[in-house]
Amino acid sequence: MLAELFFWAITPCRLDHRRLGYLSAAISLWARGSRCRRDWSDHEANAKSVMLAAAQSLPQRRTCVVLGSGLLRDVPLDELSSLFQSVLLVDIVHLWPARLKALRYRNVQLLELDLTGTTDMLLGRARGFSDPLIRLQQDQTIDLVISATCLSQLPLGPEAVGARRSARLPQLPKDLSRQIIERHLDAICRLPGRICVVTDTEVLTRTRSGDVIEGEDLLEGVSLPAPDREWIWPVAPFGEYARDEELVHPVRGYLDFRVARRRG
Numbered sequence: 001m002l003a004e005l006f007f008w009a010i011t012p013c014r015l016d017h018r019r020l021g022y023l024s025a026a027i028s029l030w031a032r033g034s035r036c037r038r039d040w041s042d043h044e045a046n047a048k049s050v051m052l053a054a055a056q057s058l059p060q061r062r063t064c065v066v067l068g069s070g071l072l073r074d075v076p077l078d079e080l081s082s083l084f085q086s087v088l089l090v091d092i093v094h095l096w097p098a099r100l101k102a103l104r105y106r107n108v109q110l111l112e113l114d115l116t117g118t119t120d121m122l123l124g125r126a127r128g129f130s131d132p133l134i135r136l137q138q139d140q141t142i143d144l145v146i147s148a149t150c151l152s153q154l155p156l157g158p159e160a161v162g163a164r165r166s167a168r169l170p171q172l173p174k175d176l177s178r179q180i181i182e183r184h185l186d187a188i189c190r191l192p193g194r195i196c197v198v199t200d201t202e203v204l205t206r207t208r209s210g211d212v213i214e215g216e217d218l219l220e221g222v223s224l225p226a227p228d229r230e231w232i233w234p235v236a237p238f239g240e241y242a243r244d245e246e247l248v249h250p251v252r253g254y255l256d257f258r259v260a261r262r263r264g
């Protein structure tokens with residue numbers, strides 16, 4: 001608890017993003033990640049290996065952009081920093097453990113950006129989405145873009161704001177979450193370079209006997225093409241969420257998302 005308060009006080013984070021709950025969400029994710037370190041390690045190794053395979057298959061490696069870099073738990077930063085001339089880590093908030101890690105590399109930079117383009121809309125200052133990645137579209141040095149296990153997380157902040165929305169704010173689109181997911185996938189496909197995607201797709205509640213007793217789509221009905229790799233992420237092992245139930249997320253990895261989309 002003390003560590004969480006400490007992060008709250010010392011993390012550089014835009015006031016808008018603090019108001020929208022992103023800093024608190026990042027701190028809770030850090031706390032859960034620390035508690036579940038062992039259970040998450042296979043998932044993190046799988047995610048890193050997809051990202052690395054995508055990077056190694058490229059003919060040239062100038063800039064790599066990592067979207068949803070977060071705590072750099074599932075991002076092979078050491079290897080990406082050696083392989084590329086520069087690495088840009090993008091997230092709405094970077095906590096100090098990630099900042100300190102990034103500081104070790106001269107060619108790694110951080111960018112704090114709302115990847116949903118909804119901040120102004122949620123705060124009642126705009127009627128529609130902004131295009132957060134537009135500034136990267138012209139950068140022809142980008143050889144690899146990685147969407148790093150952030151797709152399913154992107155609607156969570158806006159959904160929480162929508163749920164506690166004040167009457168003064170304009171009505172939010174009914175299918176806001178679905179739009180956020182679709183827009184992210186379309187926006188990354190407009191960027192230069194190879195697109196690598198790692199994303200969880202569902203949350204399943206499992207009993208100790210392995211029976212799935214509940215399931216929920218995390219992608220709001222947006223269907224994804226067949227992945228190159230698939231695995232299970234035990235997000236909340238037994239005892240974390242309930243004594244006799246665990247929450248697991250199926251995860252998909254795409255080495256080249258455009259090619260996967262064309263495959264259908």
Ligand SMILES: C[S@@+](CC[C@H](N)C(=O)[O-])C[C@H]1O[C@@H](n2cnc3c(N)ncnc32)[C@H](O)[C@@H]1O
Pocket residue numbers: 026029068069070071072073074075090091092093113114115116117148149150153154157
């Ligand atoms: C499951 S975590 C990703 C884990 C990360 N790849 C790592 O290695 O630690 C999801 C990430 O999405 C980020 N995120 C959520 N909403 C965002 C938004 N609107 N804009 C940018 N990043 C966002 C969170 O801050 C978090 O770091």
